[in-house]
Each structure stands twice: as structure tokens, then as C-alpha cells.
Amino acid sequence: MQITPVILCGGSGTRLWPLSRTALPKPFLPLMGDGTLFEQTIRRFAGDTRFAPPLVVAGAIHMNLVIDQLGDAPGARLVVEPEGRNTAPAIAVAAALLPEDAVMLVCPSDHHIADSAAFRAAALAAAELARQDFLVSFGIAADRPETGYGYLRRGDPLPGGFAIREFVEKPDLARATTYLDSGEYSWNGGIFAFRAGNFLAELAMYRPDMAHLAAESVAKGRSEDPVFHPAPESFSVIAKESVDYAVMENTRRAAMVPADMGWSDIGSWAALAEALADKGDEAGNIRSGDVDLIGCHGVLAISDGPRISAIDLDDVCIIVSDGEVLVTTRKGAQAVGKLPRAVRQ
Amino acid sequence: MQITPVILCGGSGTRLWPLSRTALPKPFLPLMGDGTLFEQTIRRFAGDTRFAPPLVVAGAIHMNLVIDQLGDAPGARLVVEPEGRNTAPAIAVAAALLPEDAVMLVCPSDHHIADSAAFRAAALAAAELARQDFLVSFGIAADRPETGYGYLRRGDPLPGGFAIREFVEKPDLARATTYLDSGEYSWNGGIFAFRAGNFLAELAMYRPDMAHLAAESVAKGRSEDPVFHPAPESFSVIAKESVDYAVMENTRRAAMVPADMGWSDIGSWAALAEALADKGDEAGNIRSGDVDLIGCHGVLAISDGPRISAIDLDDVCIIVSDGEVLVTTRKGAQAVGKLPRAVRQ
Numbered sequence: 001m002q003i004t005p006v007i008l009c010g011g012s013g014t015r016l017w018p019l020s021r022t023a024l025p026k027p028f029l030p031l032m033g034d035g036t037l038f039e040q041t042i043r044r045f046a047g048d049t050r051f052a053p054p055l056v057v058a059g060a061i062h063m064n065l066v067i068d069q070l071g072d073a074p075g076a077r078l079v080v081e082p083e084g085r086n087t088a089p090a091i092a093v094a095a096a097l098l099p100e101d102a103v104m105l106v107c108p109s110d111h112h113i114a115d116s117a118a119f120r121a122a123a124l125a126a127a128e129l130a131r132q133d134f135l136v137s138f139g140i141a142a143d144r145p146e147t148g149y150g151y152l153r154r155g156d157p158l159p160g161g162f163a164i165r166e167f168v169e170k171p172d173l174a175r176a177t178t179y180l181d182s183g184e185y186s187w188n189g190g191i192f193a194f195r196a197g198n199f200l201a202e203l204a205m206y207r208p209d210m211a212h213l214a215a216e217s218v219a220k221g222r223s224e225d226p227v228f229h230p231a232p233e234s235f236s237v238i239a240k241e242s243v244d245y246a247v248m249e250n251t252r253r254a255a256m257v258p259a260d261m262g263w264s265d266i267g268s269w270a271a272l273a274e275a276l277a278d279k280g281d282e283a284g285n286i287r288s289g290d291v292d293l294i295g296c297h298g299v300l301a302i303s304d305g306p307r308i309s310a311i312d313l314d315d316v317c318i319i320v321s322d323g324e325v326l327v328t329t330r331k332g333a334q335a336v337g338k339l340p341r342a343v344r345q
Numbered sequence: 346m347q348i349t350p351v352i353l354c355g356g357s358g359t360r361l362w363p364l365s366r367t368a369l370p371k372p373f374l375p376l377m378g379d380g381t382l383f384e385q386t387i388r389r390f391a392g393d394t395r396f397a398p399p400l401v402v403a404g405a406i407h408m409n410l411v412i413d414q415l416g417d418a419p420g421a422r423l424v425v426e427p428e429g430r431n432t433a434p435a436i437a438v439a440a441a442l443l444p445e446d447a448v449m450l451v452c453p454s455d456h457h458i459a460d461s462a463a464f465r466a467a468a469l470a471a472a473e474l475a476r477q478d479f480l481v482s483f484g485i486a487a488d489r490p491e492t493g494y495g496y497l498r499r500g501d502p503l504p505g506g507f508a509i510r511e512f513v514e515k516p517d518l519a520r521a522t523t524y525l526d527s528g529e530y531s532w533n534g535g536i537f538a539f540r541a542g543n544f545l546a547e548l549a550m551y552r553p554d555m556a557h558l559a560a561e562s563v564a565k566g567r568s569e570d571p572v573f574h575p576a577p578e579s580f581s582v583i584a585k586e587s588v589d590y591a592v593m594e595n596t597r598r599a600a601m602v603p604a605d606m607g608w609s610d611i612g613s614w615a616a617l618a619e620a621l622a623d624k625g626d627e628a629g630n631i632r633s634g635d636v637d638l639i640g641c642h643g644v645l646a647i648s649d650g651p652r653i654s655a656i657d658l659d660d661v662c663i664i665v666s667d668g669e670v671l672v673t674t675r676k677g678a679q680a681v682g683k684l685p686r687a688v689r690q
Contacts, residue, residue: 018654294680306651306668309363309684312677316658320670323651325663327672332657335639339654 002052003127003193004102005045006094009038009058009066009109010084014337015268018324019302027109028065031272033279038109039069044116046073050124055097055104057081057090063227075226082232088246089238091194092203092214093230100197103127106243108190112275114262122259125160126193134255135202135248136161136193139186141260145176148267148334150188150244152256161257167249186256189263192243199247206250213238269317270330273300289320298330347397348472348538349447350390351439354383354403354411354454355429359682360613363669364647372454373410376617378624383454384414389461391418395469396450400442402426402435408572420571427577433591434583436539437548437559438575445542448472451588453535457620459607467604470505471538479600480547480593481506481538484531486605490521493612493679495533495589497601506602512594531601534608537588544592551595558583614662615675618645634665643675 013025020026027038034040045051053075058066060080070076079093091106098104105123113119126136139152139162147170155165167188171179179185204211213234220231239246248254264275273286280286285296289303295312303320310318317333319326328336358370365371372383379385390396398420403411405425415421424438436451443449450468458464471481484497484507492515500510512533516524524530549556562579584591593599609620618631625631630641634648640657648665655663662678664671673681 292684294683295677303670306665306670308670308672310671311673311680311684313661313672313674316661316672318670318672320651325648325651325653325665325670326655327653327658327661327663328656329658332640335656338639339637339656 001101001103003050003123004052004098004104005054006091006104006106007038007041007054007056007109008087008090008106009056009062010081010087010090013110015333016266016272017336017339018321018326019304019319021322023061024065025062025110026266028062028069031266032112032275036069037112037266038066039071040112041107041109042070042073042076044107044113044119048120050120051105052102053077055079055094056109057094059084077226077228079228079230082230082235084240085235085238086240087190087243088203088207088210088241089214089235091192091243092200092211092238093218093235095194095196095199096215096218097228098196100195102196103130104194104196104199106192106194108265110266111189111191112262112264112266114275115260118259118261122257122261123193125257129158129161129255129257130193130195130198133195133198134158134161134253135199135251136255136257137164137248138189138191138259139256140189140263141258142180142185142187145173145180146187147171147173147176149265151176151179151185152188154184154186154256158255161255164248164254164256167244167254186258187263188244189259189265191259192248193257202247202251202253207239207241207246210238210241210246268333268336269300269319269326269328270333273298273315273317273330276300346446346448348395348468349397349443349449350399351436351449351451352383352386352399352401352454353432353435353451354401354407355426355432355435358455360678361611361617362681362684363666363671364649364664366667368406369410370407370455371611373407373414376611377457377620381414382457382611383411384416385457386452386454387415387418389452389458389464393465395465397447398422400424400439400449401454402439404429422571422573424573424575427575427581429585430580430583431585432535432588433548433552433555433586434559434580436537436588437545437556437583438563438580440539440541440544441560441563442573443541445540447541448475449539449541449544451537451539453610455611456534456536457607457609457611459620460605463604463606467602467606468538470602474503474506474600474602475538475540475543478540478543479503479506479598480544480596481600481602482509482593483534483536483604484601485534485608486603487525487530487532490518490525491532492516492518492521494610496521496524496530497533499529499531499601503600506600509593509599509601512589512599531603532608533589534604534610536604537593538602547592547596547598552584552586552591555583555586555591613678613681614645614664614671614673615678618643618660618662618675621645 013020151168153166155163217230217234284298298315358365496513498511500508562575565576629643643660
């Protein structure tokens, strides 16, 4: 039976401000050269018959972007969220729209994955465990002591993966370093495989209210094939919880598949600069738009119009978009969300 | 007899690009808060009866700026250069328009001088030496081993100053450091005092062609009081030489007066940042326009419209003007003139 990709297009996109905004968030921006992250996410399954057409979950204001960028995707379906309620409600609605025995592969639409073959191999392994009613998370191979992600600690081996022994929230640098050294930990990349019926059963066990409201929003929803609208009066009152918090950290059947696939969540301008490193010049500078550089190294310079001229900078990101000029070190890029402008749009 | 300030408004202004451009060069920009550098230069003499009304030398395209910014300056006269020919021709025309015995105080219009009283004291001392037919340069107190300026080496003492023993071109850092340590050297600040007739006589001795053409451009020039137009056919063929090169380095009567007056030629964004240091916030950041800073120190951020947001930067200058975005370290600011954009306007 085919695996159904469930593509989540939520997220407010403040971390790539000023390029990413409410009206045009990260998944729909051409950040990586060859199409947008959303288009790349869709393409990762295209032409592979082991995968069914995708189910895309997105907010109403992004529907036109989704439809434009889906292009010719026969059989693709869309779920329009009346408002963003985090990942657990989005996945619950998708699960309720699928047959009980469907295996869903839940993927954010704004991640970069360099190695599609490794991704698909991990997806097949995860699907196999999901068919056995495990709730499966991708465990991304950690290559640095990152403090911006949650971690998964490996437990007993399972066919194609491992039980999850522990979920760890974002650690400090000292702990992240011990995790990296131990070899027992992976990053929690927010990619999951579930059997649809099993996910709903587990949600009902740990978050009965959420499961009830999600089912109700589907039962009372409106279908305009290929678009489904959950009933707003039910959907908009579901608790805003992540799938990790609502289900993964509670279930006794949490599993993980290791995935070493050149993954990045492009969670900051620094992460984008790293993901684009192989597209840089000999000094590691990456540019888009009208850019002159003198004596710069590792500079990311992106402009939608005004010329950028930069001199003697190392590892600085300069983003000029729509009347806003952002200049930050790679280190400082973590703080973009703290700018007063990044929340207003 | 009063001293006549001769205010030179030449210079192409590429070093403060993108704010300074051919059409609006450095003297006429409000860089220092309280008026433009040109206005400050004029104000330095205002209300002091020891100084005559100024004679302003500027290019035709800047005449409107000069007239606007002169404001109510009774008795001020203007010389319109048909084209810029460096400082010696400009000073020669001014000298030819003044009585032989007039003492002229030649001042660039784009320098910052924090201590006006010290400036005026040095000007009076320089005028006294000029009356005795010395050709007098201000010797600016050096407070760092600057490699961007020429140096004056002190010789025998004179009343209120010193003979000049040696003119030194821009040194390397090692030599600049020995100059600073020796205490014998000052910066050549480009401020001069001459008796008009004496300057012309010395020019005639060392650059007879220049002296002849300057005299001819005045004799055949056109006066529309208070504006004087030297004859372009003579003026535009005068050799393009600086007063240092044409006269000061040749004369046997070169003198200097020491001047410790908080001087800066605002010759780069870094120099502007230093001159504005006391207007910065507690982290040494200076901002003009719509600017948000997080974790920045010593940042100079100037925008004529678009918002600047900067994170985690030290000693960086960010200038947003007229569709151009410049980002440079203070160190890199020396290279602004090397940008392909800085020469086109």
C-alpha cells in the first residue's frame, strides 16, 4: 500500500524575516535556487509509485500559493486550516481524512534535504514501523552540538530503527556536546510516519478533547474536491499543541529511524547560508540580486532590488527586501525573531 | 586688517558614498547633526569681526547649494569654477580677486572642527605669519599613527609657529608610528594662510604657467556681483595641482602653526563614526533614520528611508541611501572609493 505524504505548511516564518512574511512565508520562497522549499518537498515524492499523491495542509491565505506551486500534481488533496493550531490538530484532520490503514508520512514543507534517496530510504523504513503501529519520528544525524533542536535518545533496536528511550527539549551547549559525543542522540526533525487509525487512537488516549474536536471538524467540514475545509467552529477551538507534546512524548510505541540526508530546517539566515555553502564563490560568499563585495568571506547577501555593497565582512548576512534592511552576523541570526519588525508584517 | 576666509568646496565625495554623490557632496550633507559641514565652516567665522565675509569657491553644479546654505551672509562672495582643477588654481583665482595685502585663510568646507576657539586662535597666529610673507599650513595635532594623511615636520620656531622642515607624503604604519612618537610631526590638514600677493608671487616663481592662466581667467572673467566667473577657456586648462604640490613643497618660506582643535576630515564612514562618538548610545552606536539594533557596539547606521535592523555587529557602518545599501567594517571604510558604484553617480 502506498505511503501518503502529508505536507504541513504552517508556521509564521519570522526567522527568515524580512524575506519571509505572513503573506509569503518560508515554504513558498525560492531560497535554494531550484524552486521553493515547498516545490522541492513535493518533488521529493514525484514519480515514485511507492508514494500516493500528497495531502497538503495549509492556511487559507496560502491556498493560492499552494495551488500555484503544486502545479500539475494529479490526485493531490488540500486541507484548508481556518487558522493555525500547531501540528497535532493538522495531522489529526489529515489522519481522519485517510483510510484507517493508510500510512501517512508527515513532512514540514520548509525543510531542505540534500539527499533525496536517503530521505526516501528512511521514509520506507519509517512506514514499515508505522504499519506495525509504531509512531515513528525521523532521527536526524547530528553533526554539531546544536542547541536549537530537540533530541531523540535511542533505545532498543527495532527492524529498520530504534525505540525512542527519551525525548529531550532543546539542550544547552554543554549537554548538546555530550549528546553529540555519546552517539546515542539524534535531532528531532519533525518528520513522522503513522498509521492513520493508530495516530487517532493514540491521540484519543492522551488528548481526548483534541481527538474529539478534530473528528468533529472533519464530520462537519465541507468538501470541495480536491479541497477540504474542516469546520471552523470545531477546528479553531482545538488546543494548540505540537504532535511531539500531544502524542510522541506520551505514547509507549514511539520509534525512530535514523536519517543522514543533508537535512536543514533553514531555521535562520545562518542555516540558509550553511545549506547554500556549495553555491558560494571561492571565499564562501553567496549572493542573490545586485551585490558587490570587497574583502568579504562567508557573506550571504540577498536583495530584491537595491544594490548591496559590502566591504571587509566575515560571516555576515545582509537581506534587503521590501523596504527593510537586515544585517546580522550568522551567530546573531538566531535573534531575528526578537526584532520588533519581525512580528509585525 | 581683517582675515578673509576662502572656503573651498571642491572634491568628488566618493569616500562617503552612497550618501555623498556628485550632485550632493560631503560639504552639503547634514552629517554632524548641527547643520552641514559647509554651514559649520561658515559659522566658525560668524560674528567675529577679525574675519571679513567669506569668499566661497565652488563648482557650478553646487552653486544653488552654496547659496541656500550660506543663508544671510552679508558681503559673502562666490567664485564659480567652470570645472574642478584641484586646490592651487582655486586659491590662485581667489588671491587674484583680493587686494595684494589681504590675508586669506584657506579652508576646506568639509572638515569637522570640534573646538572653534582653538581654530580661531590658530587662524590668528597663521595670519600673523602670513603678513610676514610666510606660507602657512595648519599642523594638526596627531593623536594616532594615521596612514591616510600627509605629515609636516617641524623646523625652527617662529613667532606663533614653526618653519616647516619637511613635507612627508602618506607614510606606512611603521613610519607613522615613529612620527607620532617623535613629537616632531603634525598632520597636514589642508588649511592655509597666505598674503594674497605673496601667494601669487610664489606661484609665479614655481608654476609660472599656472599663475599666468589664473591671472588671465580673472582678467577675462565675468563679474555678476557677488558671483565671479573665471573665464573657462583659461581656467579649464590650468594644471590640476594641489597647493601643497605646486607651492608649499617648493617655497622657502613654508611655516606651520600647531592646531589642536578636535579636527577630522570626515574622510570615511569610520572617521564620521569617530567624530560622532559623543553622540552615540551607551554601546557607542550612532543612528540616523529608522534603525533597530540588537547586541551591536560601535555601529553607525544611517538610512534615508528603509528600516535598518542590525544584530550582533561590532564597528560596522550601514548606510542606506537612494537605492544603495553599503555595509562595511570601520577598517573596510577606506575601500569605499574602490567600489564600482562609488565612482559612477
